[in-house]
Amino acid sequence: MTDRKAERSSGLADHVAAELRETAALAERVADSLAAPIAELARRVASTLEAGNKLLFCGNGGSAADAQHLAAEYVIRYRRQRRSLPALALTTDTSALTAAGNDLGFERIFARQVQGLAGAGDLLILHSTSGASANLVEAARTARGLGVKTAALLARDGGELKGEVDLAIVVPTESTARAQEMHLAIGHLVAEWVDRVWSDSNPEDG
Numbered sequence: 001m002t003d004r005k006a007e008r009s010s011g012l013a014d015h016v017a018a019e020l021r022e023t024a025a026l027a028e029r030v031a032d033s034l035a036a037p038i039a040e041l042a043r044r045v046a047s048t049l050e051a052g053n054k055l056l057f058c059g060n061g062g063s064a065a066d067a068q069h070l071a072a073e074y075v076i077r078y079r080r081q082r083r084s085l086p087a088l089a090l091t092t093d094t095s096a097l098t099a100a101g102n103d104l105g106f107e108r109i110f111a112r113q114v115q116g117l118a119g120a121g122d123l124l125i126l127h128s129t130s131g132a133s134a135n136l137v138e139a140a141r142t143a144r145g146l147g148v149k150t151a152a153l154l155a156r157d158g159g160e161l162k163g164e165v166d167l168a169i170v171v172p173t174e175s176t177a178r179a180q181e182m183h184l185a186i187g188h189l190v191a192e193w194v195d196r197v198w199s200d201s202n203p204e205d206g
Contacts (some may be wrong), residue, residue: 026178027185030171037169038186041151042193044167048123048149049074049194054086056118056148058110058139059127062180064091066127070187078191080199088117090139110139120147128152129179131159131170140164153186155179 030038048055055074057067067089074087090113091097100109118124124143126136131154141164143150150165152158156179158170171182 053121058090063127080195107134111142131161
């Protein structure tokens with residue numbers, strides 16, 4: 001390896017270490033400031049499912065990927081064997097998304113699905129790093145009108161969406177990447193709690 005390549009390689013390792021330390025530092029801040037609302041979200045998710053209702057998830061871009069990732073943790077499982085639990089990602093049906101976007105406008109792509117798929121007592125979980133996406137704000141407002149409970153995983157100052165949901169968890173960062181990392185970690189913590197509750201009180205039914 002040439003001296004220049006070795007220098008670049010060393011610089012990359014330093015960069016990787018710095019990025020990981022930034023993520024770790026943010027996780028510490030989240031643990032210190034947001035443990036209580038995260039626990040409350042876990043309780044609300046568990047009580048929604050125990051009441052026979054379902055979870056719905058939505059988001060844009062990387063947050064859309066997080067939404068469908070987390071929905072799968074409930075339908076399939078997270079870490080423990082248990083029965084399948086009802087959860088839907090509103091980000092995966094390309095026919096519904098494109099029809100709504102074309103006929104109703106992009107701001108309605110999630111709200112329209114909430115109208116057709118959600119019912120009173122369900123829980124809609126919205127993922128957004130800005131809190132400013134019109135389609136998420138519209139979905140939250142539509143959910144409220146139907147008696148659907150809402151929660152949001154946010155960042156920065158929470159944006160408009162913070163005031164439109166029943167429970168807002170605002171990760172204290174301006175970084176989209178760091179926020180999405182924390183949102184997924186929070187989602188996994190909630191799924192783990194539900195796994196524990198459900199596997200203890202509702203044995204695997206095959």
